Amino acid sequence: MLTCNKPADRMVVDAPNSNGPFQPVALMHFRDVAPAEQEKLFIQKLRQCCVLFDFLSDPLSDLKWKEVKRAALSEMVEYITHNRNVITEPIYPEVVHMFAVNMFRTLPPSSNPTGAEFDPEEDEPTLEAAWPHLQLVYEFFLRFLESPDFQPNVAKKYIDQKFVMQLLDLFDSEDPRERDFLKTTLHRIYGKFLGLRAYIRKQINNIFYKFIYETEHHNGIAELLEILGSIINGFALPLKEEHKIFLLKVLLPLHKVKSLSVYHPQLAYCVVQFLEKDSTLTEPVVMALLKYWPKTHSPKEVMFLNELEEILDVIEPSEFVKVQEPLFRQLAKCVSSPHFQVAERALYYWNNEYIMSLISDNAAKILPIMFPALYRNSKTHWNKTIHGLIYNALKLFMEMNQKLFDDCTQQFRAEKNKEKAKSKEREEAWIRIENLAKSNPQSCSNGDGGSVDRRCSELQRAQRTEGPLVSRRSELPQDIYTTQALDSPRRGEDMLTPHDRL
Amino acid sequence: MDAFKLMKELRANYEQEGYYIPKETGLNLIESTEQNGAGISAKCRDAQVEDLWGLSSFFGYSTQTFVLAVNLLDRFLALMRVQPKHLSCVGLSCLHLAAQRSAPDATLSSGHELIRIGQRRFTASDLSRMEKIVAEKLHFTSSAVTPLTFLHLYHQVALGQSPSRKEVLSLEKLEAQLKACLRCMSFSKAKPSVLALALLRHEIKAIQSEDMWEMTCHVQRHLKIADAELQCWAERVARCLSDYASPRCSRPNHKKLLWVVSRRTAQNLQSSSCSVPDLPTIPEGGWDPSQSEDSSEDLSSGEESLSSSLEGEGAYFPLHLRRRR
Numbered sequence: 001m002l003t004c005n006k007p008a009d010r011m012v013v014d015a016p017n018s019n020g021p022f023q024p025v026a027l028m029h030f031r032d033v034a035p036a037e038q039e040k041l042f043i044q045k046l047r048q049c050c051v052l053f054d055f056l057s058d059p060l061s062d063l064k065w066k067e068v069k070r071a072a073l074s075e076m077v078e079y080i081t082h083n084r085n086v087i088t089e090p091i092y093p094e095v096v097h098m099f100a101v102n103m104f105r106t107l108p109p110s111s112n113p114t115g116a117e118f119d120p121e122e123d124e125p126t127l128e129a130a131w132p133h134l135q136l137v138y139e140f141f142l143r144f145l146e147s148p149d150f151q152p153n154v155a156k157k158y159i160d161q162k163f164v165m166q167l168l169d170l171f172d173s174e175d176p177r178e179r180d181f182l183k184t185t186l187h188r189i190y191g192k193f194l195g196l197r198a199y200i201r202k203q204i205n206n207i208f209y210k211f212i213y214e215t216e217h218h219n220g221i222a223e224l225l226e227i228l229g230s231i232i233n234g235f236a237l238p239l240k241e242e243h244k245i246f247l248l249k250v251l252l253p254l255h256k257v258k259s260l261s262v263y264h265p266q267l268a269y270c271v272v273q274f275l276e277k278d279s280t281l282t283e284p285v286v287m288a289l290l291k292y293w294p295k296t297h298s299p300k301e302v303m304f305l306n307e308l309e310e311i312l313d314v315i316e317p318s319e320f321v322k323v324q325e326p327l328f329r330q331l332a333k334c335v336s337s338p339h340f341q342v343a344e345r346a347l348y349y350w351n352n353e354y355i356m357s358l359i360s361d362n363a364a365k366i367l368p369i370m371f372p373a374l375y376r377n378s379k380t381h382w383n384k385t386i387h388g389l390i391y392n393a394l395k396l397f398m399e400m401n402q403k404l405f406d407d408c409t410q411q412f413r414a415e416k417n418k419e420k421a422k423s424k425e426r427e428e429a430w431i432r433i434e435n436l437a438k439s440n441p442q443s444c445s446n447g448d449g450g451s452v453d454r455r456c457s458e459l460q461r462a463q464r465t466e467g468p469l470v471s472r473r474s475e476l477p478q479d480i481y482t483t484q485a486l487d488s489p490r491r492g493e494d495m496l497t498p499h500d501r502l
Numbered sequence: 503m504d505a506f507k508l509m510k511e512l513r514a515n516y517e518q519e520g521y522y523i524p525k526e527t528g529l530n531l532i533e534s535t536e537q538n539g540a541g542i543s544a545k546c547r548d549a550q551v552e553d554l555w556g557l558s559s560f561f562g563y564s565t566q567t568f569v570l571a572v573n574l575l576d577r578f579l580a581l582m583r584v585q586p587k588h589l590s591c592v593g594l595s596c597l598h599l600a601a602q603r604s605a606p607d608a609t610l611s612s613g614h615e616l617i618r619i620g621q622r623r624f625t626a627s628d629l630s631r632m633e634k635i636v637a638e639k640l641h642f643t644s645s646a647v648t649p650l651t652f653l654h655l656y657h658q659v660a661l662g663q664s665p666s667r668k669e670v671l672s673l674e675k676l677e678a679q680l681k682a683c684l685r686c687m688s689f690s691k692a693k694p695s696v697l698a699l700a701l702l703r704h705e706i707k708a709i710q711s712e713d714m715w716e717m718t719c720h721v722q723r724h725l726k727i728a729d730a731e732l733q734c735w736a737e738r739v740a741r742c743l744s745d746y747a748s749p750r751c752s753r754p755n756h757k758k759l760l761w762v763v764s765r766r767t768a769q770n771l772q773s774s775s776c777s778v779p780d781l782p783t784i785p786e787g788g789w790d791p792s793q794s795e796d797s798s799e800d801l802s803s804g805e806e807s808l809s810s811s812l813e814g815e816g817a818y819f820p821l822h823l824r825r826r827r
Contacts, residue, residue, distance in 0.1 A: 187781050194787045226781055234785035265774070306774045344767045351761050356754060363751040378560055384618075385764055391619050392759045395556045399754035402685075403746050406678040409559065413674075 026068050030079050039088055042079070045072045046094040049137070050101045055129040066133070073136035080143050087149040095144055096158040102137045104166040107173055110217075125219075128175040138181035145188045152192045159189065161199050168203050171220030183223040187230065201246075204228065208250045216257055225266035232273040239278045247274050247281060252288040260300055268307040275314055282319035286311065290330055298339040305334065305345040312355050320358050328366050332373035335390075340383045347389035350396055360400045367397055371408040372415075508659050509724055512695075515647050515655070516725050519694050522573060522646040528580025529691055542584055544687040550593040551575070551685050557594075557620055563601055565677040569650040569684065571600035576690040578636050588632075591624050595632040603644055621760045649680055652698035659721060660702065660714045670709055676701060682746040683739060692735050696727055700735040704743060 027048065033041050053066050080086055112123040128134060144150065167189075170182055190200055204224055211218045235243060251274075254260075254267055275282055289308060294300040308327075312320075334346035349355050359366050370393075378390045398405050535543045551572055558568040574596040578584070584592055594616055613626045636642065657673050679701055683689045689697060699722060706714045722732065763771070 183781070187784070191784045197787065230781040230783050231786075233783040236786040302770060306770070310774075340764065341767055341770070344763050345770070348761070348763060348767070348771065351756050353756065356756055360751045360753050364749065379562065385762055388619060388621075388760075388762055391556075391560050392756070392761065394560055395759065396754040396756055398552075398556050398559070400751045401749070402682060403678075404749075404751075405559075406681075410674050410678070 027072065029075065038086065039090065042076070042086065042091060043094050045076055046091075046098045049073055049076075049098050052102065053130070053133065055132075059129070070132060070136060073133065073140055077136065077140045077143055080140070080147055085149060087144065087147055089154055092155055093158050095141065096155075096163065099137060099141045100163065100166070102134065103170060107170070110174060112174075125174040125176060128173065128178055131175065131177065134178065135181070138178070138185065142181065142185055142188065145185065145192065150192070156193055156195060159193065159196075161196065164189065164196055164200055165203060168200075168207065171207070171224060172218055174219055179220050179223045182220070183227055187227050190227065190231065201231075205246065205250055208254060212250075212253050212257060216259065221254070222263035222266050225263055225270055229266060229269045229273060232270055232277070235277055237277060239274075243274075244278075244281065247271070248284060248288070252285065252292070255289065255292045255304070258297075260303060264303045264307070268303075268310055271307065272310050272314060275311060279316045279319055282311070282315055283322050286323040286327060290326055293330060298337070298342055301334065301337070301339070301342045302345050305342070305349075309349060309352065309355070312349075312358070313352070315358070317358060317361065321362060324358075324362055324366060325369065328369045332370050335370070335393075336373045336377050336381075338382070340386060343377075343381070343383070343386050344389060347386065347393055350389075350393045356396065363397070363400045363404060367400075367404055367408055368411070371397070371405075372412055375409070375412055505659070505662055508655060508662070512652070512655050512659075512721065512725060515651055516695050519647045519652075522577070522648065523693060524573075524576040524580035524690055526580075526691060529576070529687075532579060533687065542579055542586055542589055546586060546589055547575070547579060547687050548685060550589055553590075553620070554593055554597050555681060555685065557597060557616065558601075560619065561601075561616075563597075564604060565681065566604045566650060567597070567600045568681060569648045570604055570646060571597040572684045572690075573646050573648050574599060574636060574640060574642065577640055580690075581639060590620075590622055591628060591632050592636065594620055594622060595629055595636055598629065599633050599637060599642065647694060649684075649692075649694040649698045649701075650677070652695045653677070653680060653701065656698055656702045656718070656721060660706070660717045662717070670711070671705065671714065676705060679705070679743055679746070683742050686742055688738065689742070693731075695725060696731055696735050697739070699727065700732060700739045703732075703736060704739050 027041065027045055030038055030041060049069055049072055051065075051069065053062055053069065055066075108126075111126055164186075167182065167186060171179060173179055173182070186200070190197055204227075207218065207224065208221070211221060232243075251267065251270055254263075260267075271285060275285060286308075289304060289311075293304060331346055331349070334342050337343050337346075374390050374394055374397075378387060378394065381387065381390070532542055532547060533544050535541045537543045537545050554571055554575075555568060557563075558571070571593075575593055578592060578596065598613055598616060613629045616622075617624065617626060617629060653676055654673070657671065657676065660671060680698070683697070683701065692700075699718060703715070703718050706718060722729075
């Protein structure tokens, strides 16, 4: 248990049976004290709450004092919510210190598997054991920040870069409730402390870089992105270069990570907000998405399709023309995907009125790209629902321009015929080679009297007489020392000589 | 086929074609019916034919099937008074009949598939009943003499002397043009032989082949087709095809169609559409160049690498400056 470093007050008494020096006294209520004394009481309560309790290894210890702390925290929340002018200058350092003592801790290593085995949707998060207290501390701090009496100019002495850095470290907590509070807290701090904004953005960038390029494991990406969403939404125009670099170097590479599903909605929102602010960023964004397009991970592909549709919903027609060809080539591949969800999601684009208007304005370029994929799959896809959707897509294309549709059909048929002709030619070439080989005088009139075919069939017969084919384990050479060690295992201590010990 | 046989075939079909032309009075009635009136209007019929064209493209039916289906449809509509709500059933049954007759060995889609893809509301038994009615009324057994019949024969005649001309005079292109014409109700009144000839001549005029043009004149004389009639339909064909060839793309209406997706995709679509963030927007602090020259103590050392502006300093006055005021 930790105590705070402030000198003990007269009202504090050392209890003889406790685990250490702490205040066992339940302090008085605010309402029972004269207004002049309330500030002093407030500070005492804050200091009292600097004492930490053990919820993890010994949950039943100090139940009475845990309750005292909880009650004190709860009372303070009420106190600052319903009273004005109680947040005076001496309170600021106490509050920040109390928060720091309670919150800033090293997070325990995760009991869930990390790396490739970690499945954010399956594995249960480890919840914070001390939550009954922590929740109230977060609640209190948030009310403190949001209070109308709160003065950032006074607080900035105590809420500095070091504080923010430690706050950001906590975002890796596994407890979603804690992250939710952290998100709101950091959001308010960003809003009120203009001097810290650049620092916060830089540190968040660093967290993302580490996540993308080093660890691929961080629990708070979604929350950080949510904060960034509200920041991006408030960007002034024209966009600063720093923000554009952030989009291209940080947000877009975040699409690469395997655990995208955890934070994808927030990420997509950020990207779309950027494009709403500055539409000239569309081309690099779309090309980057196509570059990072998942090749084997189908659920991720569906997410990308969601995001792409949201981007297309806000795209400018002039930007659309720049990206339409590579975009529809990728869509053609998605429509042909054997994974039915991917194909359905891609085909559902045709139900979007704005996308349809963009396509019909550029049908001459787009239809020749989409047509072969659609037409081929109308015959060969295994899923019946997809057939219906393909019909809808083709029907809409037909309505756009009939001649273009007919031309594409003709071209498709012509290409198919060409392919058939080519493969027939290849077949015939092989047959010609075979005939040529057969007619070779050296192969038939030799003494052994057998052509290649006969020799082959002889071999096959010989193999079959050996009996049914069984799979045999491959015979590898074995190391004699390994065999001995496996046959007679010895304990480690027996094998260590005195020379081996340190 | 040699030229003599071709001509004989032409003659034979020419004599037959009268049986397969829809009743003129019936067609007139349809053309004069108003949209949303009690009966079928020309627009209804055209829309239905468009639909059939879509379905036959999707299922890969031959042009023969489509043309036959349209022929059956027109003849039936000219004969019987059909209510608009039954039109889609009639259309689909004509298509199904035509598919069964013209390509019995090809992979045939069952009636169920047609109904499902065509997004129709009636059942397969309704479809087969309607098919029987149509076949009965039209005395339909196997095939009909359609403009396509003539088109194929004319094409062979025109190529007759030199089969290498196939690339120049493409049958596929002619078939596509025929389909475009058939989508318009006015062409149902034309005699198949005349319509096909008008179409062929239009294309030959476009490729400017003198001797093929001669061939067509020869055919016209052989079948004794009147100049005036041919000219009249030639004009209409020209107008229709120039519309068809226009590069203008119309905005399609996706709402008319039924969009059926699997349950998982539907859930996915629902959840992705409601992603409204609950954190309020933080507007970017304005940078006031008159202040903040000396308030760099809040910036970290690495700050200048990222942004050239002293972001957010405008709201903060350093204490020593403030007290002077």
